[in-house]
Amino acid sequence: MPNTILFHRTGLARPQVGAEAAAALLKEHYGLEGHIKELGSQQDRNFRVDTALGRFVLKICRQDYSMAELDAQNAAMRHLAQQPDAPSAPQPVAALNGEEILTVTLGEESYHARLLTYIDGEPLSRRRYLAPDSVRAVGAFCARIALALADFSHPGLERDLQWDLRRAGPVTLHLLASVGEQKRRDDVAKAMIVTMRHINPLIENLRLQPVHHDLTGDNIMGVSDAAGRLVPDAVIDFGDLVNGWLVGDLAVTCAALLHQADGDVFAVLPAIRAFHDLYPLTDAEVRALWPLVVARAAVLVASGEQQLSIDPDNDYVAGNLEHEREIFTLATSIPFSVMEAAIMTALGKDLPDEQPVLGRLLPGIDPLTVNLTDLSTLSPDLIEDDWADAQIDWKLLAKAAADTGVAATRYGECRLSYTRLLSPRMPATFALHVDACLPAGTEAVVPFDCVLKRTSQHFILMAPDLALHIHGLECQLEDGTELQSGAPLGKIAGAEGSVGGLRLQLCRDQDLVPPLFARPDHAHAWRRICLSPSALFGIDLDAPSVRNDRLLASRKRHFASPQKHYYQQPPQIERGYREHLFDMAGRAYLDMVNNVATVGHGHPRLAHAAWRQWSRLNTNSRFHYGAVAEFSERLADLAPEGLDTVFLVNSGSEAVDLAIRLAWAATGKRNIVSLKEAYHGWTVASDAVSTSIADNPRALETRPAWVRPVTAPNSFRGTYRGDASASAYAAEVEKTLAEIDASGEGLAGFIAESLFGNAGGIVLPPGYLDAVYGMIRERGGLCIADEVQVGYGRLGHHFWAFEQQGVVPDIITLAKGMGNGQPLGAVITSKAIADALEQEGYFFSSSGGSPVSSVIGMTVLDIMRDEQLQTNARDVGDFLREKLEDLAAVHPLVGAVHGMGLYLGLELVRDRETLEPATEETAAICERLLDLGVIMQPTGDHLNVLKIKPPLCLTYESASFFASMLDKVLSEGW
Structure with a gap:
């Protein structure tokens, strides 16, 4: 026999009550006045009221819902307030006559009215994406509410409600006529038939208790954690409170989470596991869970279509309908058997593992x-x-x-x-x-x-x-x-x-x-x-299992811990091609940080050159062979006139270390002026002039006496701001030089990156290096340009980064991309400076300038020339910078876009006035970008700058993808 009350309620439109009538009701029955704003609802009228006594919610519903049902909701909210571990919830406010539920006549109809306290917070539905930690927190939150309601009782819990999943079958079939599109109507009908076939045998074993039954993103209020992610804090809207299936309550939440799963059904598993950890599910409930998720999705679609047909002006329903269709599509995209296996595995439950007995299909094949x-x-x-x-x-x-x-x-x-x-x-x-x-x-x-x-x-x-x-x-x-x-x-x-x-x-x-x-x-x-x-x-055809966790554990056991790795759970990267990297799962990542791979990963020309030279000879540079002489000449030809002598080493750290030794030898002095916020390497000398506290939190307090750090010329967040700050920053250098002069110790030199790489790709204020170089040379010091990260064509507009400052250094250090991953570094200077080192004896680097390294270095230069990679760095870099500036225009978290060519930095701040660094957000954004197929890492002393320095072969398409994914994260959440 049809449930007439239930079906009647599915056809109810919202009360015909406007803000003016609501204001009159508030004044007459509660003595309150203030600003009124209507809130969304499917069948009620809800108004937010801002008064001198605080903020409240006025709820008006039809009399088709009984006083007992409404009283049960009020009682449940009071019950939660008395539970020590329960989330906060609104509380009923009595009217002037002392009653919590009023019967009022507005216009020609009578309604029920209630006033509730207002819960502050941001609804979880405001975020298009929820991270696994947030999803996990939602599951635990739902379990806490279910546990708190387990001992609650009230006569008003026994009610006929279209959202009660025990009624999902008949309700959906009743509403199907309202689904206008034939295919969608057929899909919903078929889904409900299959769903009920799975649920019916389990019904007797599904536990009943009072459940909120609408723990969705609209009704869970969140607060931001340290990384800016939403986590649940309070619950609102008890309108669907009912005595129903416990697992149905979780199913409602899982269905809602699908809207924020970014197309991945398995994204809800952390919520299920967290719920189970606090309120364990039975095997029957586990088997019923996903069919009930599908049932909820079907009811949402059918009910939304029907409600819109009877209340076409309901913007709340219209706004939700599209994502309810999305929920249904996603919920039905995976077979029940697969999702049941996924849930069982996530909960640590044993699954049947009997292998069927099979004979040979092809007995004639050995x-x-x-x-x-x-x-x-x-x-x-x-x-x-x-x-x-x-x-x-x-x-x-x-x-x-x-x-x-x-x-x-x-x-x-x-x-x-x-x-x-x-x-x-x-x-x-x-x-x-x-x-x-x-x-x-x-x-x-x-x-x-x-x-x-x-x-x-x-x-x-x-x-x-x-x-x-x-x-x-x-x-x-x-x-x-x-x-x-x-x-x-x-x-x-x-x-x-x-x-x-x-x-x-x-x-x-x-x-x-x-x-x-x-x-x-x-x-x-x-x-x-x-x-x-x-x-x-009759043979094992199974591929070996890939156990990245075991490999990572082995790395942690034997690879010294100061040698860090990217990400908390890093993918196992085993192959690369151009600007792409591939892990063992066949997942492709866009590599946006690898300035080591100048010409890209897996370049066939480079691989062939290395193989060919290895097959002939590889030894040290004390032997005489053509490659070392040719490579040295080509490097010297790239440098400004007068810098004609080359040292070949293995790394940028060694290059900087050697440059400092050259300055000491050529001047006979020790003091080196360096910039704060800078990183130059890991050897004793290169580390000494590195002052970045991101790399070494104790950097500034552990410098040797010969290192004289000066204020970083950071024109975005430094002591002085803007392009006109060069003279002010140069004056800071002059103060330090005056102290050195007064000491009588003399000056060996000045070292700086020509563009502030490790600080986030920050371009030095125009004229800064020109002013500083002049002061250094007046005192007989040498100027060292650290081009390890920022030079060698990476800026696009210039081959050397110091060119954009209009200066010529005395010593250039370079490495990183000059070998495309092969250990290779160099120092370029004048013959006079180089000869000064001979006073201290010979210099020798076992692998620096080896035949293989030299051939690889020349091949990199050939590829850069033939594939016009410096031009590409300029054009694609400028294109990408424009894309990033477009993001800065719409996302307040973006404080500035730094850099040039394909060395860019996107600085993230919580406040554009105070420039409070968004450190935790930056780390979380990098993790989310990894999920989306982009390798990205933070840099800068506050670790709040995305360092963007991909291979120089980056294409326009890849640059657009990166900008698009970054926009997605900043728009949807991380």
Whole structure:
């Protein structure tokens, strides 16, 4: 018999009450006056009221909802206030007559009215994305509310409510007529039929208790944590309070979280785990959870469509409908069996692991003759960028079959060939099937008792709880044929003497047409459903498992801890190409920080040059060979006139160390003036002149006496601001020089990056180096330009960064990208300065200037010239800077865009007036960018600047992707 009250309530529009009537009601019954603003609601009228006594919420609903139901909601809010661990909630406010629930006549109708205290905070729904920590906090928050309500009772909890998931089936079917689009109506109907088939057998084992039943982003109020992420703090809107299924309460929350999951269904798992940790779910509840999520999504869509049809001016409903459709699409995008496996795994529950007994499918094939192809990130058969060839899997499979006539791919392998460049989502690379090449005509037999089912493109062997999908086999048997294990099945398709292709996939879920690939981060669930077909071949076809956690643990045990790694949970990067990096899961990342790889990763020309020279000779530079002389000459030709002598070393640190020694030797003095906020290296001397507290928190208090740090010419947040600050900063240098003069110790030199690299790509104020260099040289000191990070074509507009300051140094240090990853550094100076070092003896670097290093250095220069990478750095860098400036115009967190060419810095601040650094936000943004496929790291003394220094081959497309992903993070949250 239809539930007339329930169905009647689904058709109720909001009360016809405006702000003016609400103001009159407040004054008459509560003695309150103030500013009134209407809040959104599906079937009520809610008004925020700002009065001299505080802020309140006036709720007006139809009399179709009983006084007992409303009193239950008020009582629940009071109950929560008395629980020690329960979140805060609004509290009822009595009217002048002492009553908490009024019956009032407004116009021609009577309504119920209540006044509640107002809860401050930001609704979680305001953020388009919630990080895993926030999602986890939501799950724990919901559990705390459920636990607090577990011992609550009230007669008004037994009610007919369209949102009660126990009524989801009939409510949805009743509302389907309001869904205008035929396909959406069919999708909702089919989803509810499948959902009820899963839920009905579990109903008797689902626990009942009072539940809020609307713990969504609209009703959970959040506060920002240190990183600017929202975490739940309070709960509002008890309008759906009911005595219902406990797991249904969690399902409502999970459905809401899908709107903030960025397309990843598994993103809700941290919430489920956190709920379970506080309020453990039973096995029946775990199995019912995802069907109930789908049920909630179906009710949302159907109810929203129906409500809009009867209340077309309801902006709240209209605004929510599109994301409710999105929730439904996402909730139904994954089979119940897979999501159940994912939830069980997340909760640490044991899953059945019985492997089906399978016979050999191809008994005529000797398992020992099966060659396995390697299609992983580490595959030696994938050369340069041929992983991008759409046919590469079959080409390599055929190549592997050339020896024995039989080859197969590996189940569970993350194939690099399925990577996706510039993708914000992890691609599906994890193979849930096996492909094989073998002689056409090879006989196949039935591997287990089954029934054959034909489809348009392949056939399936069906057994209880098991289905084998087969492509590439000629089979004459009719649809529905019952087959016994060992019976003839067919033969590999193809002409006699040719090679045929076979694809096999095992699946436990007979209702599922399984995908061929899964996302690697979802594979733990999918491989429970799609089993390995190894037994069909009689050989282990499973790819070795990738255990990044074990590798990371080994690194931490044996790799000295001061040698840090990027990210808390770093991906295992094993391959690169141009500006892209690839991890073991086949995930591609855009590398926006690797200024070591000047010409890009995996450059074939560079690899060939290195291999060729290694195959001939590699030794030290005391031997005489052509490469060292030629490379030195080419470096000297790149420098300004007069700087014609080159030292070759292994790194930038060694180059800076040597430059300081040269200054000491040439001047006979020791004092070196350096800039604060600077980083120059890790050797004793280069570390001594490094003053960045981000790299060494004790940098300024541990400098040796010969290091004289001066105020950093940071024209954005320094002591003096703007382009006109050069003279003021130069005056600070002059004060330090006067102190050195007074000491009588003399001056050896001055060292500075020509553009403030480690501080965030900050361009020095115009004229600064010219003024400082003049003062240094007046005292007989030498000027050292540290170009390790910022020079060598990276600025685009200039080859050397000091050129944009219009100066010529006495000593240039360089390294980083000059070897594209090969240990290679250099010092360029005048012959007179270089000869001064000989007074202290010979200089020698075992690997500096070796044949291989020299050849690689020259090849890098050749590639830079031939591929016009400096020009690219200028053009793409200017393009990217404009994109970043556009972001600064719309996102208050962006304080400034620094830098030039492809050495840029995006400084993030909490306040553009005080310039309070957004340190925690910057770290969180970098983590979120990693999720979106971008490698990015913070820099600067406050670690609040994104350091943007990608390979110089960065394309416009890649630059646009980076800007787009950054915009996405700043817009949606991190």
